[in-house]
Amino acid sequence: MSSGKCPNCGASTLTIPYGGSSQREVVVSCTYCNSRFSVNNPYYQPPVQEVRHTYNTTNYINYGPDRPRGWRYARDREHKFAKIAGYVIAILMIPFVLGIWIGYFLMAEPYPVFLPIGFTGFMLLFYLLASASDRELKRRKREGISY
Ligand SMILES: [Zn+2]
Numbered sequence: 001m002s003s004g005k006c007p008n009c010g011a012s013t014l015t016i017p018y019g020g021s022s023q024r025e026v027v028v029s030c031t032y033c034n035s036r037f038s039v040n041n042p043y044y045q046p047p048v049q050e051v052r053h054t055y056n057t058t059n060y061i062n063y064g065p066d067r068p069r070g071w072r073y074a075r076d077r078e079h080k081f082a083k084i085a086g087y088v089i090a091i092l093m094i095p096f097v098l099g100i101w102i103g104y105f106l107m108a109e110p111y112p113v114f115l116p117i118g119f120t121g122f123m124l125l126f127y128l129l130a131s132a133s134d135r136e137l138k139r140r141k142r143e144g145i146s147y
Contacts, residue, residue: 009033021045071132075147076140079133086130093123 004014011032016039024046025038074082097119104110140146 004028004039006030006033006035007037008035016042018043022047072136073147076137079137082133083130083137086126086133090123090127090130093119093126097123 004016005012006014008030009032011030014028014030016028017026020041021043022045023041024044026041027036027038029036097116100116100119104113104116
């Protein structure tokens with residue numbers, strides 16, 4: 001218990017109730033004039049501030065054996081392999097795809113059109129996979145991430 005003076009009527013018999021240590025202010029009512037007001041809690045203890053340290057480091061994320069699976073978490077060397085292999089296969093397919101299209105237009109009785117379209121699609125698929133890994137590797141390099 002702690003006592004104080006009423007700011008309204010000046011009575012000095014004001015009693016400040018114990019409001020615990022977590023409340024900054026306590027509500028007091030004067031027994032003489034019945035006015036209610038809040039005063040600083042003399043027992044208030046401010047919470048200990050959490051100290052945060054920020055370190056500027058390379059964001060090396062090591063997920064260990066439980067690392068999430070999927071394209072965005074594939075290892076750098078996997079993306080490098082996908083990039084190189086995808087580009088090489090796509091480039092090697094160019095003369096074959098061109099040949100199958102030329103054959104399709106030159107032959108009197110050509111094979112079904114889904115063959116040249118299908119192989120063109122395969123070539124584009126390898127190219128797109130390679131360029132996606134290429135972009136992902138560039139993004140990681142830009143953001144300083146390494147898997
Ligand atoms: Zn009063």
